[in-house]
Amino acid sequence: MVNLAVNIGSLKLKNPIITASGTFGYGYEYEDFFDISRLGGIVVKATTAEPRDGNPYPRLAETPSGMINAVGLQNKGVNYFVSEIYNKLEKIDTNIIANVSGSTVESCVEVARKMNELDHIAAIELNISCPNVKEGGMAFGTSVKESYRITASIRNVCSKPLIIKLSPNVTNIAEIAMSVESAGADAISLVNTFLAMAIDAEKQKPILSTITGGLSGPAIKPIALRMVWQVHKAVSIPIIGLGGIMNATDAVEFMLAGATAVQVGTANFINPAVTMDILKGLEDYATRHMIENISELTGALQL
Amino acid sequence: MKQIVDLTIIDTVKIGDAYSIIRCTSKDILPEMKPGQFASLKIENNPKVFLRRPFSIHDYDKTENTVAFLIKIVGEGSRTLTELKRGDTVNAVLPLGNSFHFDAKGKSLIVGGGCGIAPIYFLAKCMKEINADFDIIIGGRTCNDLLCLDNLSTLSTTFCATEDGSKGSKGFVTDIPALSNNLSQYGKIHCCGPEGMMKAIAKTAVANNVFCEASLENTMACGIGVCLCCVTKTVHGNECVCSKGPIFNVKELAW
Ligand SMILES: Cc1cc2nc3c(=O)[nH]c(=O)nc-3n(C[C@H](O)[C@H](O)[C@H](O)COP(=O)(O)OP(=O)(O)OC[C@H]3O[C@@H](n4cnc5c(N)ncnc54)[C@H](O)[C@@H]3O)c2cc1C
Ligand SMILES: Cc1cc2nc3c(=O)[nH]c(=O)nc-3n(C[C@H](O)[C@H](O)[C@H](O)COP(=O)(O)O)c2cc1C
Ligand code: FES
Numbered sequence: 001m002v003n004l005a006v007n008i009g010s011l012k013l014k015n016p017i018i019t020a021s022g023t024f025g026y027g028y029e030y031e032d033f034f035d036i037s038r039l040g041g042i043v044v045k046a047t048t049a050e051p052r053d054g055n056p057y058p059r060l061a062e063t064p065s066g067m068i069n070a071v072g073l074q075n076k077g078v079n080y081f082v083s084e085i086y087n088k089l090e091k092i093d094t095n096i097i098a099n100v101s102g103s104t105v106e107s108c109v110e111v112a113r114k115m116n117e118l119d120h121i122a123a124i125e126l127n128i129s130c131p132n133v134k135e136g137g138m139a140f141g142t143s144v145k146e147s148y149r150i151t152a153s154i155r156n157v158c159s160k161p162l163i164i165k166l167s168p169n170v171t172n173i174a175e176i177a178m179s180v181e182s183a184g185a186d187a188i189s190l191v192n193t194f195l196a197m198a199i200d201a202e203k204q205k206p207i208l209s210t211i212t213g214g215l216s217g218p219a220i221k222p223i224a225l226r227m228v229w230q231v232h233k234a235v236s237i238p239i240i241g242l243g244g245i246m247n248a249t250d251a252v253e254f255m256l257a258g259a260t261a262v263q264v265g266t267a268n269f270i271n272p273a274v275t276m277d278i279l280k281g282l283e284d285y286a287t288r289h290m291i292e293n294i295s296e297l298t299g300a301l302q303l
Numbered sequence: 304m305k306q307i308v309d310l311t312i313i314d315t316v317k318i319g320d321a322y323s324i325i326r327c328t329s330k331d332i333l334p335e336m337k338p339g340q341f342a343s344l345k346i347e348n349n350p351k352v353f354l355r356r357p358f359s360i361h362d363y364d365k366t367e368n369t370v371a372f373l374i375k376i377v378g379e380g381s382r383t384l385t386e387l388k389r390g391d392t393v394n395a396v397l398p399l400g401n402s403f404h405f406d407a408k409g410k411s412l413i414v415g416g417g418c419g420i421a422p423i424y425f426l427a428k429c430m431k432e433i434n435a436d437f438d439i440i441i442g443g444r445t446c447n448d449l450l451c452l453d454n455l456s457t458l459s460t461t462f463c464a465t466e467d468g469s470k471g472s473k474g475f476v477t478d479i480p481a482l483s484n485n486l487s488q489y490g491k492i493h494c495c496g497p498e499g500m501m502k503a504i505a506k507t508a509v510a511n512n513v514f515c516e517a518s519l520e521n522t523m524a525c526g527i528g529v530c531l532c533c534v535t536k537t538v539h540g541n542e543c544v545c546s547k548g549p550i551f552n553v554k555e556l557a558w
Contacts, residue, residue, distance in 0.1 A: 025529035029546075032305040045529075053540045060522050060532035062354050067524060071531045074541060217353060269354060269525040270345065272396060273307055 002286040003293045004279075006040070006260050008238045009186040011123050011161040013040035013095060013261055016294060017251070017275050017282070020242055020265030021046055021099035021125065021165075022071065026085055027092055033272040038279065040261060041095035043125050044085075047115070049107035051077035061198035061207040066217030066244070067266060068196045070210040073101050078111045086118055095122035097163070105140075105153050113157040123160050126151065128180075129167030129192035141167030141192070144179045151183035163240065166190040166231075168220075173227045174234035181235045188231060189240035189263060191224045217266040218244040225257050232258025232299055246274070248281020255297040305396060305527065306334050312391045313369065319447040322418070323385035324361065326371040327393065333370055336363040337402035338426035339493075339518060339550045342372070343526035345394040349383045356380040357523050357545070359422035359495070360398065370397070373450060375418035399526050400549045404516060407435040409490030414476055414504055416442045416496025420450045422518060423495055427458045438462065438489075442476035442500065445469045477503045486511040493550075494518070505553035515553045519544045 004015035018041040024030060027042040036042065054074025061068040075081075089096045098115040102108040108126065115121050128141035128150055140146045151164055164180040166173060168191035177188055193214025198207040224243025231239055241259030245251055246267045254262045267274045286294055310327035317323050341359045346352040362371035376382050387393060403426050405411060411430065415423035420441055430437050439461040443449045446469040455461045462479045463471030472479060477500070486492075486507055494504050495518035508515030521533040521544040528546025535544050536557035542548070 023525075023530060025527075029527055029529050033307060045531075054531060054534070057534050057536070057541075058522060059534065060524055060530075062352075064351070065353055067354060069524070069530065069532055074531050074534070266524075269530060271307070272525075272527065 002283050002291065004283065004286075006295050006298075008123070008163070008240065008260055009161050011095060011187075015040040015279055015282070016255065016259075016261035017279050018043060018095075018097070018240065018261055018263045019268060019275060020263040021127065023265040023268050026089060027096070028088055030268070030272055034276050037093035039094050039275055041097055041122065042092065043097040043099050043263065044089070045075055046073045046099045046101040046127055047075055047078050047081050047111055048073055048102050049078055049110045051075065051080065056209040058207060058209055059213070061213065063196070063198055063215065064219060066215055066219030068198050068208060068213040068215050069193070070208045070213035072210070078114050082114055082118065086120070090120045096120055097123045097125050099125045099127050099165070100154070101127040105150050108150060109153050109157055112154045116158050116160055121160065123163055124154070124158050125163040125165050125189060126154050127165045127192065129165055129169075141176065142170050144175055147176050148179045148183045151180045151185050155184035161186045163187040163189050165192055167192050168223065168227055168243070169195045174230045177231040177235050181237050185237060187238045187240060187260075188235065189242065190231060191220070191227055191243045194220055194223070216244070218246055220244045221250060225253060228254055228259050229257040229301075245278070246270070248278045248285055251278050251282055252285055252297060255294075256299070256301040258299040258301075260295065260298050304334055305399060307394065307396050308333065309392045310370065310395050312387050312389055312393065314389055315385065315387060317385070318450055321447070322373065322375050322450060324371055324373050325384065325387060325393075326362070326369055328367070328369050333363070333368055334398060335365070336360045336370065336398040338405070338429050339402035339422050340398040340400050341422075341526075341549065342370070342395045342397035343399060343523070344372070344384060346380045346383050347393070349379055352380045352383065354524055355396065355526060356384070357399070357520075357526055359518070360425055361421045362425050362428070373418060373421040373424070396526060400545055401547070403493045403518075403550055405430050405435065405491065405493060407433045409436070410488055411435060411437040411491040411493065412440065412481065412486075412489040413437055414440045414442075414482070414492065414494040414496065414500075416476060416500045417444075417448055418450070419494070419496030419500075419518070420455075421495070423493075424451050424455060426493060427455055431458045438481055440464070440476050440479055440481060442496070475503070476500060477507065482507065486513055489513055492516070501553075502558050505556075505558060508553065516550050517553050517556070518549045519551060520549065
């Protein structure tokens with residue numbers, strides 16, 4: 001029997017498989033396909049202080065081994081989340097992680113404060129990396145100073161484990177990681193999507209209404225892996241690795257590079273039950289390599 | 304309940320150069336499907352295709368445990384599907400989305416254009432089963448786009464229009480008298496086809512105060528309402544076509 005449990009600071013996960021924000025709804029959308037309480041955790045869709053209608057259609061461009069999205073944080077706002085959605089999440093027997101987003105520090109603080117009061121929210125993931133909002137969003141995540149400032153502000157109102165989700169759209173990811181660590185983050189998740197673009201050559205027009213959007217899927221995996229490795233060498237807080245994970249081997253690679261847990265995003269669209277395949281594959285891998293505790297894999301890359 | 308199923312191809316029938324109907328079964332009992340719903344099909348063995356592709360349920364036979372799709376070849380995904388052979392498998396997530404709000408009260412009109420005829424056939428079959436009174440109109444660019452005309456004609460009175468006049472009346476479906484000047488005989492209109500066609504129908508329907516619903520075809524990633532990529536503008540803001548639709552009352556749409 002492999003022990004699949006891992007700890008992200010004080011947050012205990014029954015296994016390292018978490019679903020990524022914006023790709024798994026609120027979890028219950030997947031209940032028809034498998035028992036979602038078997039997941040290590042679910043990061044729910046981004047919540048902002050005010051309702052947001054998101055960007056105009058088209059919001060999606062398929063690209064080789066990936067997709068570019070320009071959703072723009074569409075959600076009904078934190079008050080709606082608290083009154084209409086939260087009670088449905090209380091029934092889910094796994095870690096529910098809130099994804100807090102916004103265009104100003106104040107609005108993120110407001111969302112984090114309200115999320116912090118909800119018992120069944122196990123942790124807060126602060127999204128300082130959304131490439132799809134005009135102001136704020138990714139801007140926080142691309143500046144050492146700004147990422148420190150927003151992390152420290154959220155830390156003040158957040159007694160739950162605080163995970164900062166980093167943007168890969170930077171020249172030095174380790175620098176940002178160290179800055180949020182020193183501002184009090186309990187963990188780091190990376191990466192969010194890469195700023196990207198798709199063009200319809202026949203029409204000579206951009207495919208997305210916003211011209212640029214965020215690239216996800218296997219196309220980004222090698223870069224995400226490199227960033228997890230660099231951050232692992234730079235900080236001592238736990239890392240949640242993501243970016244293009246499609247199967248158990250991908251998940252193992254992220255753990256070897258330094259991740260304590262992983263998130264699965266775009267792959268859920270291709271196979272709604274992919275996380276259960278990954279979980280099974282992870283267990284098989286551990287058995288094959290005579291690993292008793294899956295946590296032994298973290299940073300175990302042999303050089 | 305939505306399911307992930309491996310479908311086995313029973314046969315594929317080519318209709319002209321551009322369309323194919325693929326009929327499938329499964330070793331397990333297929334979930335109940337309603338007209339207007341769709342399936343999200345996985346495209347295997349084609350590295351150019353990453354995401355699943357949505358296709359309407361063209362036919363579903365509970366006793367035979369079969370489901371069929373009518374596929375127009377427009378790109379890599381649709382082409383790969385139509386190249387599948389008897390015995391091949393295709394992975395599907397189904398059934399997805401809402402369904403047509405049909406009933407046997409009064410007289411209804413069903414309108415399909417191009418590959419929008421796909422869900423129309425299943426709808427007409429189900430309406431026939433409940434002894435509903437309805438007319439069918441289908442349209443296309445040429446007679447090659449008037450899919451399933453023979454099958455539809457066995458279900459009810461079927462009018463057709465082609466833009467080049469190669470079959471039926473020359474012009475658009477909206478030029479057919481049933482739609483252009485006799486619309487108030489109908490209690491409900493159900494339509495699926497190119498957006499321009501549906502907008503024109505919606506306009507006359509609203510002007511004549513007739514209930515009208517349209518099936519939309521936005522590009523999709525997840526098909527189950529989580530990615531928020533497939534939205535259409537409605538009077539309630541952006542709504543997902545895959546989960547709140549694909550069938551919308553045209554009065555709700557910001558057309
Ligand atoms: C709910 C729903 C039901 C559908 N039912 C059917 C059906 O029963 N039969 C059928 O043939 N098709 C149907 N479609 C459309 C079908 O999904 C697309 O044609 C298919 O995804 C194209 O994939 P591809 O890889 O062949 O082409 P791609 O390479 O993805 O695209 C080729 C070209 O077609 C255009 N295109 C792609 N998707 C669409 C679309 N949805 N509408 C208009 N243009 C598009 C692209 O912009 C591009 O120019 C449906 C779509 C939806 C959302
Ligand atoms: C459609 C879509 C919506 C997303 N929405 C969010 C979001 O609301 N908040 C967030 O932090 N990340 C969001 N992301 C980013 C993912 O959580 C993830 O970081 C990214 O997709 C990379 O992982 P992947 O390649 O496994 O998908 C979204 C991604 C996609 C594809
Ligand atoms: S396709 Fe993902 S929400 Fe509709």
